Amino acid sequence: MPGESPGPEQERQLEAAGLPHPAGRALRILGMMAAETARTADSEVARLLAACARQDRPAFQELYRRTSPYLLACLLRMLRSRALAEDALQDAFVQVWAQADRYDGNRGSAWAWMISIARYRAIDLRRRESRVRTEPYADVDEIPGEEESQDALAALGRRATRALAGCLEALQPRQRQCIVLAYQGGLSHAEVAGEINEPLGSVKSWIRRGLTALKRCLES
């Protein structure tokens, strides 16, 4: 009936047919809030960072609440140990708090700024901690995988990000695999080579060619 929300049965039918229904948007938003799994929009992360730059502690806590599960996922993937990853997470947030006034919205998104702080910290740690390298990849069942992530795209929302998704898909499989492994695992060329059991020289050139192709694709 016009003007009324669809009942549960109609909803299922609409969903099965892949069609949006009137209440769909509201339901999705409510669902996100309840589960708190949605990635916070970058403008909100930037606003919280600006508040941190003014030494606003409640804002820092809110920033931590919203972003730490995502940074921890990155760090776990790179450091392969919860203890190390949580240490790195702590260090990363100390740095975020201390340097929040250096974040510049013209340079890039707030998410990317925070992710870089965490990742570079982990790359540093990986180099220093022999513990990390001896940990077999498969032995840590906590290592997060990728998930269906329309909201990752939506949260970042920048042109550069949206283009990447398509351009990554367009790469040759080996090139894409090496780049994703290196990025998400924080692996060096040699470590990528070990991981996929291919010669170092091939890995280096796949990464180089993959990056060149990505750049060409992104700029086209």
Added chain:
Amino acid sequence: MKRDEPGNLDLLAAEYALGTLRGLARRAFARRMKRDPFVDRRVAAWEERFALLALRLKPVAPSPAVWTALEGRIGTPVRRSWRGLAAAAALVAVIGLGWYVWQGLRPPAAPQAYAVFADASRTDLWRVALDAKGERLAVDALVPVSVPDARSRELWALPDGGSPVSLGLMPATGSIEIALDEDQRAALAAAKNVAVSDEPAGGSPTGAPTGDILFIAAIVRT
């Protein structure tokens, strides 16, 4: 200096952001980013592109202990100029106060400045103290520090606006004293921080740090 081709520079920026640029090349590139906003922008563009790969990972909730520890580390309100060093300085101040009191019970004059190096798990490794006259450094290893064979740990003053100046090698255990020359004293006087780098046995052959900077500590002037 030969100018890089833009394509090559962009590839370096990509490998920096990706994390596959390592070792000396990575550190040299990081210095270049600091100097050259154009280079920094190239890296920022790649960080932006790759961020999606990070944000696509399934989130994992940190244990509550992380926030508790974090609150402790940002706990003390600090002056703006110290923001970058807030956590380190707060830690050093607390340790320093205890040490100062303890030192006060002993006959030698209190140091005019000191710094404490701690590792990533916040275990204190070395204390470095400058004597009242500013002529000698006392370096104490607070725990036995493991140093790989054929490597040394070298101490540097990081003067504002100048290059690092070597102050000597760090002991793996026990205490040593270092008599400072004019240059070292001047560098320390102009420094807010000291650092420890990883060097070949016997120290840097070039007079500048050649290996990784492993630790940085704020200098506390008493």
